[in-house]
Amino acid sequence: MITIKTEKDLVLMAEGGQILKEILQALAQAVQPGVTTENLDKLSRELVFSYGQKHPEAHIKPSFLGYNSYPAYLCVSVNDEVVHGIPSDRVIHEGDLVGLDFGIIYHGWHTDSAVTVGVGEISKENQKLISVTREALALGIKEAKIGKTTGDIGYVIQKHIEKHGFGVVKELVGHGIGRKLHEPPHVPNYGFKGKGEVLKEGMTIAIEPMVTLGDPALVLSRDNWTYKTKDKSWSAHFEHTLAITKDGPRVLTG
Numbered sequence: 001m002i003t004i005k006t007e008k009d010l011v012l013m014a015e016g017g018q019i020l021k022e023i024l025q026a027l028a029q030a031v032q033p034g035v036t037t038e039n040l041d042k043l044s045r046e047l048v049f050s051y052g053q054k055h056p057e058a059h060i061k062p063s064f065l066g067y068n069s070y071p072a073y074l075c076v077s078v079n080d081e082v083v084h085g086i087p088s089d090r091v092i093h094e095g096d097l098v099g100l101d102f103g104i105i106y107h108g109w110h111t112d113s114a115v116t117v118g119v120g121e122i123s124k125e126n127q128k129l130i131s132v133t134r135e136a137l138a139l140g141i142k143e144a145k146i147g148k149t150t151g152d153i154g155y156v157i158q159k160h161i162e163k164h165g166f167g168v169v170k171e172l173v174g175h176g177i178g179r180k181l182h183e184p185p186h187v188p189n190y191g192f193k194g195k196g197e198v199l200k201e202g203m204t205i206a207i208e209p210m211v212t213l214g215d216p217a218l219v220l221s222r223d224n225w226t227y228k229t230k231d232k233s234w235s236a237h238f239e240h241t242l243a244i245t246k247d248g249p250r251v252l253t254g
């Protein structure tokens with residue numbers, strides 16, 4: 001069932017979203033050559049717990065740890081890893097593309113957001129990949145209005161990505177979000193105008209285009225979490241949690 005949030009619920013989700021935004025910004029700044037993905041995981045944990053110590057009434061928690069037995073706080077996906085990379089002793093190098101995906105629970109409400117950062121100097125092609133993915137997310141968000149559909153969102157995202165010759169990942173999709181991390185509906189990054197679920201006031205969704213330089217087909221790694229591209233091409237991922245409101249889309253994590 002698609003859940004509808006009240007204005008009061010949205011206020012709490014927006015507060016959580018702003019905390020998540022700040023944590024994600026701090027994590028992005030910590031992405032430097034020589035840092036391991038585990039270092040970033042540890043930092044994400046510290047940032048949440050130090051906020052929680054200052055504001056015990058917020059009952060803030062990281063949301064991914066333990067989700068379907070996910071073993072870490074943060075997802076860190078490097079280069080040909082698309083999403084759900086498990087932090088490890090892998091060292092980050094100049095030129096890498098590092099996807100950071102994080103979620104928190106604030107007063108019982110989930111928010112979910114992701115960014116991709118280029119480490120130091122990155123190739124022109126990778127710069128383009130990052131900007132096209134970010135633009136595709138922005139275009140998808142603009143469609144998130146009362147009466148539009150999930151297909152309208154997917155359509156504009158796909159069109160923008162394919163216009164630039166990049167690949168749209170189809171095996172994984174965005175999602176409704178609220179008391180749970182993943183709620184209906186599915187929010188694919190492809191689709192047809194007017195198809196899919198009709199958007200209503202008070203729905204909250206996470207839109208998250210995953211874009212590849214080459215073929216978007218994925219393989220699931222032996223760790224059962226990390227999705228990589230089959231052809232080993234590099235990828236980018238951006239995600240925001242947003243609400244459908246009378247005044248249009250309200251980005252909660254931006």
Ligand code: MF3
Pocket residue numbers: 064065067068070074075084101102103112113
């Ligand atoms: N943001 C990720 C998604 O929506 C969250 C993954 S949950 C985890 O798919 F357990 F994999 F971390």
Ligand code: CO
Pocket residue numbers: 112174175206208239
């Ligand atoms: Co998500």
